Amino acid sequence: MNNVRFLIARRVVQITIILLYFGANYYGWKMLAGNLSSSLILGTIPLSDPYAVLQMFVAGAAISSNILIGAVIIFLFYAIFGGRAFCSWVCPVNIITDAANWTRRKFGFDMVAKKQPSTRNLRYWVLLISLIISFFLGLAAFEFISPISMIHRGIIFGMGFGWAAMVILYLFDLFVLKNGWCGHICPLGGFYSIIGKFRLLKVRHDSVACTGCMKCKVVCPESQVLHMIDKVSIPVTSGECTNCGRCIDVCEDNALGFFLKVDNNNKKGEINNEKNE
Amino acid sequence: MNHKQDKVKSYRQPLSKSRRGFLGTTRNIGLAILGGLTWSAYVDEAKANKLLLRPPGALDESDFLKTCIKCGLCVDACRNRDGNVIFDNKGQRIGTKDPTLRLAAPGDNKPLGTPFFIARENPCFMCDDIPCVPACPSGALDLLSVTNKKTKKLDVNMAKMGLAVVHKESCIAYWGLQCDACYRACPLLGKALTIDMQMNKRTGKHAFLLPVVHSDICTGCGLCEKACVVEKAAIFVLPREFAMGRVGTHYVKGWDKKDQQRVGEAQSIHTVTKRSEKRAIDKLNNLGGLLDE
Numbered sequence: 145m146n147n148v149r150f151l152i153a154r155r156v157v158q159i160t161i162i163l164l165y166f167g168a169n170y171y172g173w174k175m176l177a178g179n180l181s182s183s184l185i186l187g188t189i190p191l192s193d194p195y196a197v198l199q200m201f202v203a204g205a206a207i208s209s210n211i212l213i214g215a216v217i218i219f220l221f222y223a224i225f226g227g228r229a230f231c232s233w234v235c236p237v238n239i240i241t242d243a244a245n246w247t248r249r250k251f252g253f254d255m256v257a258k259k260q261p262s263t264r265n266l267r268y269w270v271l272l273i274s275l276i277i278s279f280f281l282g283l284a285a286f287e288f289i290s291p292i293s294m295i296h297r298g299i300i301f302g303m304g305f306g307w308a309a310m311v312i313l314y315l316f317d318l319f320v321l322k323n324g325w326c327g328h329i330c331p332l333g334g335f336y337s338i339i340g341k342f343r344l345l346k347v348r349h350d351s352v353a354c355t356g357c358m359k360c361k362v363v364c365p366e367s368q369v370l371h372m373i374d375k376v377s378i379p380v381t382s383g384e385c386t387n388c389g390r391c392i393d394v395c396e397d398n399a400l401g402f403f404l405k406v407d408n409n410n411k412k413g414e415i416n417n418e419k420n421e
Numbered sequence: 422m423n424h425k426q427d428k429v430k431s432y433r434q435p436l437s438k439s440r441r442g443f444l445g446t447t448r449n450i451g452l453a454i455l456g457g458l459t460w461s462a463y464v465d466e467a468k469a470n471k472l473l474l475r476p477p478g479a480l481d482e483s484d485f486l487k488t489c490i491k492c493g494l495c496v497d498a499c500r501n502r503d504g505n506v507i508f509d510n511k512g513q514r515i516g517t518k519d520p521t522l523r524l525a526a527p528g529d530n531k532p533l534g535t536p537f538f539i540a541r542e543n544p545c546f547m548c549d550d551i552p553c554v555p556a557c558p559s560g561a562l563d564l565l566s567v568t569n570k571k572t573k574k575l576d577v578n579m580a581k582m583g584l585a586v587v588h589k590e591s592c593i594a595y596w597g598l599q600c601d602a603c604y605r606a607c608p609l610l611g612k613a614l615t616i617d618m619q620m621n622k623r624t625g626k627h628a629f630l631l632p633v634v635h636s637d638i639c640t641g642c643g644l645c646e647k648a649c650v651v652e653k654a655a656i657f658v659l660p661r662e663f664a665m666g667r668v669g670t671h672y673v674k675g676w677d678k679k680d681q682q683r684v685g686e687a688q689s690i691h692t693v694t695k696r697s698e699k700r701a702i703d704k705l706n707n708l709g710g711l712l713d714e
Contacts, residue, residue, distance in 0.1 A: 168497055169497050172501040172506065177494060178493060178497070178558075179491075182490045182491075182494070182558055182559070184494065190558055192490065192492075192558070196490055196491075197490070200490065203487050205487040208559050210558040211490060211559050214558065269452075269453055273453060273457045274460075276457065277464060280461065281461060281464055283464070284487075284490075285460065285461070285464050287490075287491060288468070289463065289533075293533070293534055294526070294527055297524055298526055300493065301496055301523070301524040301526070303526060306527045
């Protein structure tokens with residue numbers, strides 16, 4: 145049970161959020177209404193997707209105060225606290241891409257096509273291009289094609305052919321590119337990677353306790369952020385870490401864990417000696 | 422043989438660092454252009470003006486697409502509006518009827534995630550409190566456009582969602598049958614939709630009761646389209662942009678002061694044609710080489 149703690153917690157959070165949205169539409173609940181683009185807590189506190197608002201701003205829309213306040217709240221939450229936690233704790237696409245990843249590992253597809261034909265920096269390019277297109281076409285460009293919104297909106301308001309987007313993402317991540325959508329293309333993930341750089345919630349690593357089994361690197365959807373494993377006792381500082389906690393789940397040596405800290409260099413309270421000392 | 426080996430060798434020669442960097446950058450820029458163009462082509466096609474009806478108070482289509490954040494709060498409000506919720510006889514909520522507003526899903530062939538309604542299936546019922554408009558956080562549904570300036574109260578009759586038009590050939594009132602279903606369904610009966618009586622010359626003793634839509638009052642709610650009794654509605658709502666013409670500034674009602682104000686801001690265009698130097702009589706006699714001399 146200990147090795148799926150955060151996995152289960154994430155699924156519970158993801159599904160609860162979608163359920164609350166669904167209930168708001170179908171049963172008139174007030175707790176959380178709207179969808180992941182913009183919503184309302186208890187009919188009063190607005191929340192908005194800051195990346196969508198950025199696109200709207202670039203497109204030349206007049207941003208209302210409600211939307212702006214909502215975007216600032218979300219922005220501050222992830223920038224100060226959660227980092228890219230949206231991707232692993234909220235976004236419903238995460239369930240699909242995790243499933244694709246699991247299938248890859250379970251059936252050994254990883255062994256067939258080992259070479260990744262694409263760079264993870266692609267998402268920052270997509271982010272930039274989305275803003276350029278938004279500017280020239282005068283509308284939020286990514287929101288028009290986003291499979292994320294197709295899926296969460298589909299669950300809450302009616303799916304249409306949105307199920308096709310789910311299948312496409314699953315097959316793409318399974319057969320074309322490992323961690324293809326969430327780890328390479330998604331500009332929303334790129335956006336949160338940038339703003340989450342200085343988050344408080346991070347994963348710490350204790351290289352003394354680490355036995356170098358590398359189970360964490362196998363399950364990590366952004367394994368490049370775990371470059372310090374078995375080498376140095378420093379926290380995961382890359383903004384691309386989604387704080388999913390999967391590495392902590394699978395670690396049997398207690399060498400990984402969440403911690404809250406302002407300082408990126410670890411001083412007191414952290415084990416500072418390196419493995420080979 | 423030797424030549425071939427040379428060729429293979431030249432392929433295998435490692436690229437210089439600068440060349441490698443140059444090729445890499447070129448590839449990235451090329452891919453960015455490829456992706457960007459494909460993406461914009463798709464979006465441009467997808468946003469192209471569609472025949473769809475927006476909720477009350479919606480900004481004009483291009484501003485609407487810019488401003489709407491696609492949150493669906495208007496749809497929430499529409500589904501849970503008064504009168505749409507179904508209660509059992511103990512007063513327990515057991516569900517809702519299908520709401521008028523929907524969010525465009527993949528397959529609807531409408532700009533994704535934006536609210537719209539299909540009048541023939543589920544028209545706008547013109548709620549007095551217009552629940553969908555105050556629910557909008559982005560201002561894409563403009564509260565001011567449906568607020569009476571004098572009383573400061575919401576007035577759904579100010580909405581301009583579309584305009585009903587009548588197809589005469591399929592409207593049975595034009596056949597001489599008495600119908601007036603659309604007229605009875607109109608929430609602004611007698612104002613937005615009136616009945617025009619004309620003599621039926623075919624029988625010589627009956628009247629045509631013809632529906633006439635007045636575009637200055639019609640809100641485009643679609644209740645008439647829903648009520649129409651023929652197989653495919655003979656009266657139907659189109660977005661105003663599609664249903665209406667525009668006179669422009671070339672014509673003006675000389676007897677109407679208001680209309681003169683309309684063209685008041687028009688700028689006059691002076692076109693100067695060079696004066697012909699030929700005498701008029703020569704002009705008439707000159708056939709321009711049409712006839713043999």
